[in-house]
Amino acid sequence: MRFGKTLKNTVYPPWKGKYIDYTKLKTLLREHDVTGDASDSDDSQWTEQDEEAFVQELLNVQMDKVNTFQSETSQQLRERTSACEAKLRPLAPSAEGESVVLDEIEKRKMATEILEELDSITKEVSELEKYSRINFTGFLKAAKKHDRKRGTHYRVMSLVQVRLSQLPFNSEDYSPLVHRLSVMYSFVRETLTEDIVPPSKEPERGFGHDAYSSYKFWVHPDNVLEVKTFILRRLPVLIYNPGTSKNVETFDDPTITSLYFDSPRFDLYNQKVARAPEAGSLRLRWTGQLKDKPSIYLEKKIVTDSDTSREVKVQLKEKHIKEFLDDEYHLDKRVHRMEDMNNGESVEAESLKKDVEELQSFIKENDLQPMVRANYTRTAFQIPGDDRIRISLDTNLAMIREDSLDSDRPCRDPSQWHRTDLDDGEMTYPFGAIRTGEIVRFPHALLEIKLRGKAHQAEWINDLMASHLVKEAPRFSKFAHGVAELFENYVNSFPFWLGEVDTDIRRDPETAFYEEQERLAKRAEEEIAVGSFLGGTGSPGTHHISGSPFSRWNEYGGPSSFCRTSAVTEVPAKRRLSHIEPQQRAVQPPAPAPVEPVFEQEPPSRMTKIMQSLSLSKPSWMEREAVTLPPGVRHPGVWIKDTGPVRVESKVWLANQRTFIKWLHISILLSSLSLGLYNAAGKHNQIAHALAVVYTFFALFSAAWGWYMYEKRSRLIRQRSGKDLDNLFGPMVVCVGLAVALVLNFAFKYKAVLEQSRDNKPFEPSPGLPIHNTTMLDAAWRAQSHAQQIL
Structure with missing residues (x-):
């Protein structure tokens, strides 16, 4: 545009x-x-x-x-x-x-x-x-x-x-x-x-420790502020204030650094990309600059088969990190302090010792060392004291090499646990002083939504997930992306999202709505197909998912019914939480009133399937019924693909012209055949005259049909029509007609030979189709061959 x-x-x-x-x-x-x-x-x-x-x-x-x-x-x-x-x-x-x-x-x-x-x-x-x-x-x-x-x-x-x-x-x-x-x-x-009856504290067991459902999205830089303003109307921004200032305007979003570890063979990366069971990762994480002496955490994360995760985390001081990684420091003083406070017996102390042993053994067994640094600015949204909905928006994301694999030109001093040039120089985004090939800047922002318990019922979250502002990016990992981009020559497998990073993820709201409708309609067809084998009304397509945008509350306080069939096109534009585990979905009973589908589609007959395979009937995508637009959305009138100047590739026009020339070739061959047959026939050979007229008719038909299809296809190309360009009528008429004419000509000649043999007369070729004239036979077969090629 x-x-x-x-x-x-x-x-x-x-x-x-x-x-x-x-x-x-x-x-x-x-x-x-x-x-x-x-x-x-x-x-x-x-x-x-x-x-x-x-x-x-x-x-x-x-x-x-x-x-x-x-x-x-x-x-x-x-x-x-x-x-x-x-x-x-x-x-x-x-x-x-x-x-x-x-x-x-x-x-x-x-x-x-x-x-x-x-x-x-x-x-x-x-x-x-x-x-x-x-x-x-x-x-x-x-x-x-x-x-x-x-x-x-x-x-x-x-x-x-x-x-x-x-x-x-x-x-x-x-x-x-x-x-x-x-x-x-x-x-x-x-x-x-505050004056309304406060919501009862739902007895959600293990507050703060329940499993979260995590959803990750990419956000184009043009949509970052709009996403922020959309969220802050429902959730407050968690303000990070490392100092003592009380002036809100001085509070900035914190810059977070995550230093990821891996072996020289990139075993942890390969396990993560291959989604191996019990795949683990290790990172050091801190907020702000190291000169400010922030809290540094060493975190190990294990992802199980059921997509649940387990974390082991300890807090370290900067001066002890190298010793801890080398298995020379075990937080003994902290453990003794915990034991002294509890008279020698402390559950916390035992847990800390167990975590330290697990982390150090994990580092030693996998030969882990710092490989990639991820630096980003985070805006967090959460209600204080309520962690059921946690949202984070990461911007200015940059992945930087931290390895020492190249001994001639290491990115990090092997005797250090981090790149000192970055932290001592207090470099910030966009890190212009880093050498080319050691940094990759991610072009989008990252939005992560974590939901727990009944937080899945929040309708505004469904609206955000289904909007044009975000692009779904399941299983996206900063660590995996950084390794794939920076160590391309060291690894042989790449994450699935790598090919979509450089594409423009912005979408028109109306286009996003239609895409969502098509996705939901396709899912409805699949659910009905599965439900037909289950029998009855227990099809997944008739379930009401609590908290999803499909459930609408009626005037009696219950969810209004809806039925999704292959013929239903009135579907909302909001996305259902399709990634929620089945045990996390609350299924509502169906409404009392039965729901009847709009119509049932009869299975197509064998003839219909054959005609569809021959492209004589309209394809299914051209038979879509018009959808009912929601309030406030109008039909664009002109599709985006139909706007702007018409640009057609040369090969498209040349293919159309080449097909027209083929038809002219057939017409010339048939004209030559009919003319030779007519000249060779005698005055009294009516059969030869009739065949010559038939061939002349096919010659004229071939020329007319070729011109008609050439003009029709040119018009469809100029109009950017989505209709099919093929048509089987003309080639079939020419092929069948030539075949019948040649068979009749052979039958007449064969009959004449039999009659002359019964009269004991030497055979003399009559002036029908001269048998010795192979040029005319060859012309007929060549014409039929060209028609078959077009067919």
Whole structure:
């Protein structure tokens, strides 16, 4: 899609007129007056006044307009946020633990109004980030178009880049504002729900230790802020504050470093990619820079066959890490301290000793050493004290080599447990000082959703999973991706997602909706097929999954019924949690009212199957019924594939022309055959005359059919039609007709020979089809052969 149309579709209606005037810039550039070769005659028409007018409009008028609007809007959003904070202050308890006494109705009314204002601010923050990005792209597009058209004598790209670096409209960080909104969202939700009967503490056994269902997704950088604002309306942001500052605006998302271990043979990587049972991994993890002396954890993770995991973790100081890895340090002082506090007997001390022994034996048995470092910025979402829903969003992900496999040029000093050049130099993303080949920057953000217990019933989570903002990436691993990208010559197997990393994962919302419908319809067909063998109504297609977007609550408090059959096309656009283990799904009983399918499809007859195999009937994908669109979604009118100029590969046109020439060849052969047969026939040989007319008819039919199909296929190609281009009628008519004519001609000649032999007369070839004239027979067979090739 051209940028002008993209800009038009991206405009936020209340801000119309505040975007870059891309049409005016193209008019000043006089794009349509310039040919593609940018000849000297074209440049001679472009004067200094034209160049000055374009540069003035681009660098001063348009950039100043966009920058002023962005700055003013950003300031207004901060002021509106501060106003909401001021309104909420009377509801918050004071330093002495007291709060202003307000009427409960007035209190709830105020909280509801503030919640609506927060929704409005959050929406505009997301739109402002899109506004900055699309305008930034517009300025670069305009400069690139100028240099391509007028680059022989004038160039403005460098000026545009310098000017953009001086303006903050595309580099402003909205994270502090997002954090403030998250805090207020959390407070307002508590205010609105404190007078309602609090939800009973569900007796979920082993709080904090139950198995989680984990879902991983990729997020395009253009959609990161929108995903953040979508989540923070339901979950607060966990703020990482290593210092003592109480100013929320100084809180930044933490930078996390994970240092992964493996053997020189990459045994742990191969086990992880092959999904071997009891596959394990080992990493060192810390937050921030090592100079700040953060807490460092050594973690071992074992994944079992049932996709559950077990972790062993100990906390270490930086000065003891090398000794611990070399099996020279065993946390003896910490163990003795625990035993002294409990009079020599401590469950914690025994557990710690067991963990230390397991970790050190795991390192020694597998000959593990640091191999890959993953550095990323994490934004975490979770309700404090409630870990049923945990969401993390990792951005600025970079994988860096930490190995010492190459003795001539090691990435890490073998005597050290980490790369000192990175940590001593306090390098941060994008790590520009690292040598080429030692770093790979992941192009997307990573979203991980962990759900426990009844958290699967949250409908907004299903909406996020099924939206166009994310792309599902099951089993994605930073460790596996880093090894596959950085040690390509050392490993012979790669993870399945590697080929999709460089693709554009952005999707149009309507396209995402149709893709989800097709996926659900296909699953429904499979479930009905399986249910037909099970018998009765116990088909999986009639189950109601609690917490999935398919269950809708009716006016009586129960889930409304739905039935998915091969004929049902009204399916919602939200994704069902298909990866939840069966034992984690809560199955609701079917609604009292029976559900009848729209229709039942009879099994196709044998003739129907034969006709389908010959492509004489429409394929199944052309017989899809029109789907019912949800509210707010309209039919696009013109498909994306039908927009823009028609570009057809040369081989497509040449194939159509080659087929037409084949038909002309058949027509010429049949014309020659009929002419020779007619000239060789006598005056009284009516049979030969009749056959000559038949061959002439087939010659004319071949020429007419070839021209008709050539025009039809050309029209379908120009229209980008999805219809089939093949047609069996013409080739079958020619083949069958020639075969019948040749058989009749042979029968007549054979009959004449028999009659002459009975009269004891020497055989004289009659002027039908001369037997000695092999050229005509050869022409007939060649014509039939060409028709069979086309068939």
